[in-house]
Each structure stands twice: as structure tokens, then as C-alpha cells.
Amino acid sequence: MxxxxxxxxxxxxxxxxxxxxxxxxxxxxxxxxxxxxxxxxxxxxxxxxxxxxxxxxxxxxxxxxxxxxxxxxxxxxxxxxxxxxxxxxxxxxxxxxxxxxxxxxxxxxxxxxxxxxxxxxxxxxxxxxxxxxxxxxxxxxxxxxxxxxxxxxxxxxxxxxxxxxxxxVVPPLGPRPEAPEPAVLISLSTYAFPGMTRRLQSLLDAAGDLDARVVATTGPVIDPSDLRPPTNTEVHRYVPHAEVMPRMSLVVGHGGHGTTMQALAHDLPVLVMPMHPFLDQPMVGASVAGAGAGAVVRRSATPAALAPVLAGLLAAGPHREAAARLGAAIRAMxxxxxxxxxxxxxxxxxxxxxxxxxxxxxx
Structure with a gap:
């Protein structure tokens, strides 16, 4: 839409x-x-x-x-x-x-x-x-x-x-703070893929030890009461991505094309956890990882396996320059x-x- x-x-x-x-x-x-x-x-x-x-x-x-x-x-x-x-x-x-x-x-x-x-x-x-x-x-x-x-x-x-x-096609980009605090947006699909609540909980558990603010959106298909958010995490049913992405440092998603392009337009690296092998999500994740602007993880990944990947993408590194390069290209089109x-x-x-x-x- x-x-x-x-x-x-x-x-x-x-x-x-x-x-x-x-x-x-x-x-x-x-x-x-x-x-x-x-x-x-x-x-x-x-x-x-x-x-x-x-x-x-x-x-x-x-x-x-x-x-x-x-x-x-x-x-x-x-x-x-x-x-x-x-x-x-x-x-x-x-x-x-x-x-x-x-x-x-x-x-x-x-x-x-x-x-x-x-x-x-x-x-x-x-x-x-x-x-x-x-x-x-x-x-x-x-x-x-x-x-x-x-x-x-x-x-x-x-x-x-x-x-x-x-x-x-991305929404208008809001102003970005000069020195934003480390922050992670975790947002999976609005479509009811099987087992998505369990996947989101694994991501929340993995992000619990990050020295960062974590914002998680559940969408219409996950009940927030079914989640156990860590102390550094706030859970919302819905928050417009255009409002929160300017203050984020990293976006975690399922490889949906729209959210991925919007994250890159904000110069943000992306961690992709595909929810379905038949859809475009694995290809989107592979393209971002291949460009050096993020990574792809399996939907079965454990919190222990996810934690170092999140920490690495949240830190400084060449993935941030790669995301910024893609962001500039998106803004030019x-x-x-x-x-x-x-x-x-x-x-x-x-x-x-x-x-x-x-x-x-x-x-």
C-alpha cells in the first residue's frame, strides 16, 4: 500500500x-x-x-x-x-x-x-x-x-x-539528532507468519544486554502481552517508522522491502531475519549484506547467536559507511x-x- x-x-x-x-x-x-x-x-x-x-x-x-x-x-x-x-x-x-x-x-x-x-x-x-x-x-x-x-x-x-x-518509495525523512543515543528498532512483519512471536522474543532477549534503547513494534498480529521485554526495551503495537527511524542506530526486520529501503534511506544498517523462504525476504537480506550494509540471520537463531551480531552492527564500522552510501543513492531517486x-x-x-x-x- x-x-x-x-x-x-x-x-x-x-x-x-x-x-x-x-x-x-x-x-x-x-x-x-x-x-x-x-x-x-x-x-x-x-x-x-x-x-x-x-x-x-x-x-x-x-x-x-x-x-x-x-x-x-x-x-x-x-x-x-x-x-x-x-x-x-x-x-x-x-x-x-x-x-x-x-x-x-x-x-x-x-x-x-x-x-x-x-x-x-x-x-x-x-x-x-x-x-x-x-x-x-x-x-x-x-x-x-x-x-x-x-x-x-x-x-x-x-x-x-x-x-x-x-x-x-519512502516517506519524507525527518531531521536526525546530531548525536543520537544508541537505539535499535525491531519490527517484523504485519503479516501473520507462523512462529513470529517466538522469533520476536528471541530478538528481544538478544538485545537485552545492549547498551542501547530498544524499540519493538508488534504490528497487528503479535499480542504485546505475549512478550517478555527486557528492561531496556519498550514495546508498541504500532509506531510510524518515519517518526522513530531518525533517532535509531540500527533496524532489525524480516526483510520486507519497504522497511528495508526506509531504513537505508536513513543511513541505517539492517539486520534481516527472513520469515518465509518463498518470498523476497532472503533476497533482500542477501542484497543488503552483500553491499556491506547489514547481515542476515536464520529465523531459528538463538538469542546467544543473535547477541554478537546485534552488538557488531550497533557499533561503528564499515557497515555504517555502506548504509550511508546506499542511503544517499535512495535519496537521489x-x-x-x-x-x-x-x-x-x-x-x-x-x-x-x-x-x-x-x-x-x-x-
């Missing part, structure tokens, strides 16, 4: 009307950002709070109900362009088959999407449901990749025409602004496009 909302805000500020179609669970975030939200009428319900198996994720990504609802929405209220999430192949296929012009928004590494995702269990599951994910990606009028090219191995190989690295620029360029070239509820223009 954050990359799509940030690009939408840029477009709205330039006078465009932007509306969202999504799950009912998205309504609050979309409304808080000031946009219209229409809930799917027939698509499968979805909640990140319920532990989802790979089969449940497959059913959601391949849901043709999204495509039916999307085309129905466009018939009622046509749009000049549709921006579709890169994982919603049920919706993307409907756009391609109806010759509706669309842009794909990739909020992760392209190397992951076109590699392990398309060629792994989830991509194979798409094909088993008679979807054509590769064709749907290729059918987009443009593809916006909201990440840092040097971290995405996919940027180092040839791509189909239309792939555009716009840069990570304002993803929301660049994404809105590319969308406007496309609209200027073809201001109106055929699609449901709109006849093809005569030449």
Missing part, C-alpha cells in the same frame, strides 16, 4: 483524479490518505492477520474475481490508466485480455519477481490455474520498479522494453515523484485509452 499511496498523492497534487479498488481491509488506509476506495465485490476476502498458507496466497494472487470487479468498475467509471500491483495476476490478466491500458507497479526486486517468484511454486501455481503471468507482465504499457537498481540483481541483466527503475512523472509521460503520449466502457478511438 505505501508505494501506491505515495505515487497517488503525487498525482493528485498535480490535478489528477485517483481512485482505488481493493480489499475492504484497505479502506481505512486509502481513506486516511484522502482517496476514494471501492471494495472488491466478488474477489476473495483477505486479511494479513490470519496465518496464510502458500495455497491461500496463491488463491489471492490468482483471483480472477479481482479482474471481474476491476472491469466492472471501469465500465461504471472509465479511467485513462490503471496501475496494478505486480502480484495481482488475476486482475492483470483481465486487463491484458480486455486490451485495457495498464502500468505494473513492482514494489519489490524485479530479480525476485521474474526469478524465484515466477519460476517457483507460486508462479507454477499461476500457470496451473491457466493464468499467463509472463504475458501479463509483458503486456503492460510500462513497469515501474520501485527499488534501488544496484541492490536489485535484475537491473544488471537485459529487460523487456518498458521496465523503469524509479527508485524506492525519489520513487514517488519519479513514478508520477512516468505515469504522466504515458498519459501525455496517449491521453485516452480504450477499455471497458470506452470505445477505441478512430484513427
Amino acid at each position: 505505501p508505494p501506491a499511496l505515495a505515487i497517488a498523492a503525487q498525482l493528485a497534487g498535480r490535478g489528477h483524479r485517483v481512485r482505488f479498488l481493493g480489499h475492504e481491509a484497505n479502506r481505512a488506509a486509502v481513506g486516511a490518505a484522502g482517496f476514494e476506495h471501492e471494495a472488491y465485490a466478488t474477489a476473495r476476502p483477505f486479511s494479513s492477520r490470519a496465518p496464510g498458507s502458500p495455497l491461500a496466497q496463491l488463491a489471492m494472487f490468482a483471483d480472477r474475481g479481482m479482474g471481474r470487479d476491476l472491469l466492472d468498475s471501469l465500465r461504471r467509471s472509465p479511467a485513462d490508466l490503471v496501475v496494478v500491483d505486480c502480484l495481482l495476476f488475476g486482475a492483470m490478466e483481465a486487463l491484458r485480455e480486455s486490451a485495457t491500458r495498464y502500468v505494473v507497479l513492482e514494489h519489490l526486486y524485479d530479480a525476485y519477481l521474474r526469478g524465484p517468484w515466477l519460476h517457483g511454486p507460486l508462479g507454477l501455481g499461476m500457470r496451473a490455474r491457466r493464468l499467463r503471468p509472463t504475458r501479463s507482465l509483458a503486456g503492460a504499457a510500462a513497469t515501474l520498479v520501485a527499488t534501488l537498481p544496484e541492490l536489485d540483481a535484475g537491473s544488471r541483466r537485459s529487460h523487456a522494453e518498458g521496465l523503469d527503475f524509479v527508485g524506492p 525519489p520513487g514517488a515523484r519519479n513514478g508520477a512523472d512516468r505515469i504522466e509521460e504515458l498519459l501525455r503520449r496517449e491521453p485516452r485509452a480504450p477499455g471497458p466502457g470506452r470505445p477505441a478511438a478512430r484513427r
